[in-house]
Amino acid sequence: xxxxxxxxxxAYSGGLDTSVIIAWLKENYDFDVIACCVxxxxxxxxxxxxxxxxxxxxxxxxxxxxxxxxxxxxxxPTMKAGAVYEGKYLxxxxxxxxxxxxxxxxxxxKEGAEYIIHGCTGKGNDQVRxxxxxxxxxxxxxIIAPWREWNIKSREDAINYAAERGIxxxxxxxxxxxxxxxxxxxxxxxxxxxxxxxxxxxSIYMLTxxxxxxxxxxxxxxxYFENGVPKKLNGVEYKPLELLEKLNKLGGENGIxxxxxxxxxxxxxxxxGVYECPGGTILYTAHKELEYLTLDRQTMHFKxxxxxxxxxxxxxxxxxxxxxxxxxxxxxxxxxxxxxxVKLKLYKGSCSIASMKSPYSLYDQxxxxxxxxxxxxxxxxxxxxxxxGLPTKVKAMVDRKNKVKLIKGAKKAI
Numbered sequence: 001x002x003x004x005x006x007x008x009x010x011a012y013s014g015g016l017d018t019s020v021i022i023a024w025l026k027e028n029y030d031f032d033v034i035a036c037c038v039x040x041x042x043x044x045x046x047x048x049x050x051x052x053x054x055x056x057x058x059x060x061x062x063x064x065x066x067x068x069x070x071x072x073x074x075x076x077p078t079m080k081a082g083a084v085y086e087g088k089y090l091x092x093x094x095x096x097x098x099x100x101x102x103x104x105x106x107x108x109x110k111e112g113a114e115y116i117i118h119g120c121t122g123k124g125n126d127q128v129r130x131x132x133x134x135x136x137x138x139x140x141x142x143i144i145a146p147w148r149e150w151n152i153k154s155r156e157d158a159i160n161y162a163a164e165r166g167i168x169x170x171x172x173x174x175x176x177x178x179x180x181x182x183x184x185x186x187x188x189x190x191x192x193x194x195x196x197x198x199x200x201x202x203s204i205y206m207l208t209x210x211x212x213x214x215x216x217x218x219x220x221x222x223x224y225f226e227n228g229v230p231k232k233l234n235g236v237e238y239k240p241l242e243l244l245e246k247l248n249k250l251g252g253e254n255g256i257x258x259x260x261x262x263x264x265x266x267x268x269x270x271x272x273g274v275y276e277c278p279g280g281t282i283l284y285t286a287h288k289e290l291e292y293l294t295l296d297r298q299t300m301h302f303k304x305x306x307x308x309x310x311x312x313x314x315x316x317x318x319x320x321x322x323x324x325x326x327x328x329x330x331x332x333x334x335x336x337x338x339x340x341x342v343k344l345k346l347y348k349g350s351c352s353i354a355s356m357k358s359p360y361s362l363y364d365q366x367x368x369x370x371x372x373x374x375x376x377x378x379x380x381x382x383x384x385x386x387x388x389g390l391p392t393k394v395k396a397m398v399d400r401k402n403k404v405k406l407i408k409g410a411k412k413a414i
Contacts, residue, residue: 007113017119032059041183083311092185098319101133129317136320185277207276211255211349218347228335251278254346286342
């Protein structure tokens with residue numbers, strides 16, 4: 001009777017690392033490798049991915065289309081939180097990882113697999129995001145990370161390894177960029193980008209028209225939100241995924257959403273990346289502007305602190321945690337009044353507010369006007385300032401009194 005091989009689920013993309021990993025696993029582990037490709041919007045990258053995985057040694061292949069779940073359950077909650085990592089990064093790779101991990105765990109449980117394998121390097125954030133998420137969802141599963149075991153030390157080594165075994169890969173020594181694409185963004189790392197002094201070339205763009213080549217006339221878009229969720233674009237209602245795809249096209253055509261940044265990785269080093277996020281930039285901008293109109297000062301200022309913590313947690317891979325769940329509850333409460341329409345102006349890389357309106361607007365023109373009004377009594381400001389400034393005044397009086405004492409004491413000492 002033949003001994004049944006152990007099963008392992010591989011997070012498979014068809015890229016350089018995972019293409020090499022199947023061959024490496026067959027050489028170093030006696031596994032039935034189940035390749036799992038989670039479709040979060042990689043586009044043409046998924047063409048022939050099933051055939052490629054089987055051709056390079058996978059015993060079985062799953063292709064899971066989770067684009068709608070990704071937008072509705074991961075992207076929109078993060079956008080409602082206003083989470084931006086280090087003031088620039090809209091977390092495109094970060095919040096895709098916990099969803100991919102969730103699907104890997106589901107398939108491992110379905111197949112009775114003992115192991116989950118990923119192609120993340122030992123220098124990156126993704127290894128943490130995947131593994132912490134897997135531990136949160138099923139702590140019994142074992143994890144193998146070949147980059148922390150094998151003798152391959154660089155992407156060039158991996159390219160050579162693939163060439164020696166006749167494995168086709170989408171990366172060459174001439175085009176060494178590491179890219180991650182989904183419906184939210186496209187990231188570029190590696191190659192000449194590793195030197196921050198090198199200006200990135202616009203030739204790497206795949207979603208975005210370089211701003212200088214964008215149309216000479218501005219494009220206006222109207223976005224309608226209901227409880228913080230985008231519902232309509234230019235008066236037409238769409239599901240979130242379709243709405244994002246349309247914004248990606250509009251934003252891309254107008255050069256919106258390119259971010260070049262040096263960020264602090266969780267594992268302790270800095271890295272440089274160029275991100276294309278056209279639709280996401282439009283959504284974040286519109287949502288934030290609507291919050292300026294509808295949230296009171298105290299709530300808005302506290303939410304800004306929550307947004308920073310939320311962004312750090314998502315970046316660090318702490319999606320499936322109690323604190324993240326608690327922050328979601330707070331954010332959801334704040335979104336009850338974030339309903340209304342925002343008009344944005346897109347022009348050669350700029351995404352700016354044109355106008356907005358909301359039935360929950362806290363802006364009162366009668367109160368704010370510079371013209372004569374009969375609503376606000378300006379004399380009331382005097383009492384407010386006296387009370388507001390009272391602690392400052394008392395402290396100053398005490399300081400002046402003690403200063404006089406010190407001067408008199410110094411003169412007596414002389």
